[in-house]
Amino acid sequence: MRIRHNYKNLKIWKLGLQITLGVSDIIATFPKHEIFGLTSQLSRCSVSMPSNISEGSARTDKAFSNYIDISLGSSFELGTQLLVAHHKKYITAETLEAWEEKISEWQKMTMGFQNGLNR
Secondary structure, X not given: OOOOOXXXXXXXXXXXXXXXXXXXXXXXXXXXXXXXXXXXXXXHHHXXXXXXXXXXXXXXXXXXXXXXXXXXXXXXXXXXXXXXXXXXXXXXXXXXXXXXXXXXXHHHHHHHHHHHHOO
């Protein structure tokens, strides 16, 4: 019998949610003309990270691993979108670097968790 993961207890979900909330704060400062462009993209990919973990947590470990793949893909997309935001001077180099470090930490934790599922 398989025990389901309680996503609210997972460190990767908690950190993913922190990233989502932080990105939400960042995009609130973006120009209004970006609302259907970069702002929307950043919001969607950041929300996808913890959302796919929570959705996958109710599945088998193999299916959960696939949801984690999607979540990881969203995190790499988020990194790219933040680079674009920096290029457009919506965020500073310091902000970019801080978020890149947090995303990298989340990616390492998430890949480690996924490796444990696939054993």
